[in-house]
Amino acid sequence: MSLSAITGHLIYQCGGIDKRTIEKFEKEAAELGKGSFKYAWVLDKLKAERERGITIDIALWKFETPRYYVTVIDAPGHRDFIKNMITGTSQADCAILIIAAGTGEFEAGISKDGQTREHALLAYTLGVKNLIVAINKMDTTKWSEARYQEIIKETSSFIKKVGYNPKAVAFVPISGFNGDNMLTPSTNCPWYKGWEREIKSGKLSGKTLLEAIDSIEPPKRPVDKPLRLPLQDVYKIGGIGTVPVGRIETGVIKPGMVVTFAPSNVTTEVKSVEMHHEQLTEGQPGDNVGFNVKNVSVKDIRRGNVAGDSKNDPPMGAASFTAQVIVLNHPGQVGAGYAPVLDCHTAHIACKFAEIQEKIDRRTGKATEAAPKFIKSGDSAIVKMVPSKPMCVEAFTDYPPLGRFAVRDMRQTVAVGVIKAVEKSSGAAGKVTKSAAKAAKK
Numbered sequence: 001m002s003l004s005a006i007t008g009h010l011i012y013q014c015g016g017i018d019k020r021t022i023e024k025f026e027k028e029a030a031e032l033g034k035g036s037f038k039y040a041w042v043l044d045k046l047k048a049e050r051e052r053g054i055t056i057d058i059a060l061w062k063f064e065t066p067r068y069y070v071t072v073i074d075a076p077g078h079r080d081f082i083k084n085m086i087t088g089t090s091q092a093d094c095a096i097l098i099i100a101a102g103t104g105e106f107e108a109g110i111s112k113d114g115q116t117r118e119h120a121l122l123a124y125t126l127g128v129k130n131l132i133v134a135i136n137k138m139d140t141t142k143w144s145e146a147r148y149q150e151i152i153k154e155t156s157s158f159i160k161k162v163g164y165n166p167k168a169v170a171f172v173p174i175s176g177f178n179g180d181n182m183l184t185p186s187t188n189c190p191w192y193k194g195w196e197r198e199i200k201s202g203k204l205s206g207k208t209l210l211e212a213i214d215s216i217e218p219p220k221r222p223v224d225k226p227l228r229l230p231l232q233d234v235y236k237i238g239g240i241g242t243v244p245v246g247r248i249e250t251g252v253i254k255p256g257m258v259v260t261f262a263p264s265n266v267t268t269e270v271k272s273v274e275m276h277h278e279q280l281t282e283g284q285p286g287d288n289v290g291f292n293v294k295n296v297s298v299k300d301i302r303r304g305n306v307a308g309d310s311k312n313d314p315p316m317g318a319a320s321f322t323a324q325v326i327v328l329n330h331p332g333q334v335g336a337g338y339a340p341v342l343d344c345h346t347a348h349i350a351c352k353f354a355e356i357q358e359k360i361d362r363r364t365g366k367a368t369e370a371a372p373k374f375i376k377s378g379d380s381a382i383v384k385m386v387p388s389k390p391m392c393v394e395a396f397t398d399y400p401p402l403g404r405f406a407v408r409d410m411r412q413t414v415a416v417g418v419i420k421a422v423e424k425s426s427g428a429a430g431k432v433t434k435s436a437a438k439a440a441k442k
Helices: 003-014 019-031 035-051 081-087 105-109 115-125 145-162 209-214 434-441
Strands: 062-064 069-071 094-100 130-136 170-173 195-199 202-206 229-237 241-247 258-262 266-275 278-280 288-293 306-309 318-327 341-344 347-360 367-370 380-387 404-409 412-424
Touching: 094 105, 094 115, 094 145, 094 209, 115 145, 115 412, 130 145, 130 209, 145 170, 170 195, 170 209, 202 209, 229 288, 318 347, 380 412
Parallel strands: 094 130, 130 170
Antiparallel strands: 062 069, 195 202, 229 241, 229 306, 241 288, 258 266, 258 306, 266 278, 266 288, 318 380, 318 412, 341 347, 341 404, 347 367, 347 380, 404 412
C-alpha cells in the first residue's frame, strides 16, 4: 500500500477533498476495478490532474488534525520529487518516512543504495527538523511484534546515521490499506502500547499517526528577517501593469514598500499585494502573493529574480559562492570545470565547479582530504562555484530557502548543496524607477 493510499486516507477521512470529487473518483475507480485502491486512486487522480496543469493548487492535499491544518507537499514517485524537495516551493516542517514491513521490501529500501536512505539524508541536510516513522503494511506480516521490533531497531540506527535523534521520533505501526492506527487505534496489535518521543519540553506519547503529526511543534516563521521573495512568474495584466508572483520565504511585503529585484538590480515601489484575489495589508512567510509594481516592464524582471526590501539588507547578485556539496548519484567523477545546471529557489542557472577545496566527512563536517582532484557518488565536499550568468543566492544560515540547491545533469538530480558563504557582486548602479524615487522622498 503506497504513500498515496496513506495520504489519500488521511485526506479522505479528515476532509481535504470535497465529497463530490471523491464520489466521482470512486465511481471511476470501481468501473476500472480499482475499488480496493480507493485512497491511492484518489491521490493519483489528483496528482495526474495537477501534472496536466488542471489544478496547480496543491491545496487539495490538505487535511486537519485537532491542532493543525496539514498540507502534504510532495511524495516520492513524483518525477521531480528530489528536485522539488530541494528547491522546494515549500520547505516541510516535518517528514514522514514510510517503511514497508513486507519481507525483502524493508531491506531493499534501506540498503546502501536504497532510495529511503537518500530521501532521509536529503530531508536532514535540507533542515527538515522533525521526523515521524510509519511502519506500513503491518497486515502483510500478520501484525508480527517481532518483525516490528526488528524494523524499529534497524530504522533507528539508520536514521541516527543520517543525523536524526531516534528518541525524538515517533514510530507508528500502520496499515495504510486498512487504516489501522492512522486515525484511530487498531485492535490488531494488542502488543502495541503506543509511540513515545522525547523533546526539550518533555515526553510526548500517543497511539496513531494523526496524533504523531499533531505532536509536532511548528517552527517560528521568519517574519523578523529581511524580505526575500523569489519570483515564480511575472505577469503583465491589462489596466494594472506588471505583477510579479512568488512565495515569501522570509520577512514581510506590504504596499508602499520600496523593493529591489536582484540580480536585475531594479528598484521600485510596491503598489498593492494580493493573495487568492484578496488585497493584503501585509504578506508573510509562506504566502504565495502577487504584487503590483509601477514603471517596471516585464522585460526588466523575470522568474528566478529575488525581491527584497531596498532599505533592509537588499538582495544582490552573487559573483561566486562556497557550498557543501553531497554527490548523490553521478556515474563518473566530478572535477573542477564541471558546469551543471543548479536549481536554487526558482532560479535555474548553469554554475561552474571552479575549485574543489576539500573533501569532508558528512557527519562530523571535518576535512578528510585537501584539494581533491575529483569527487564521486557518496562524497561530500566544499566547492567554490561560479554562476554562468547573474544569480541571487544566500548563505543557508541567513536565508535557508535561498541557500540550498539541486545539481541537475542527465535529467536527474546528481547532487545537493548547502551554501556556506556568498561573494556578492558589486554590480553597476541599477535602475531606480520614478515611483521608487518619489517613495524615497516621503
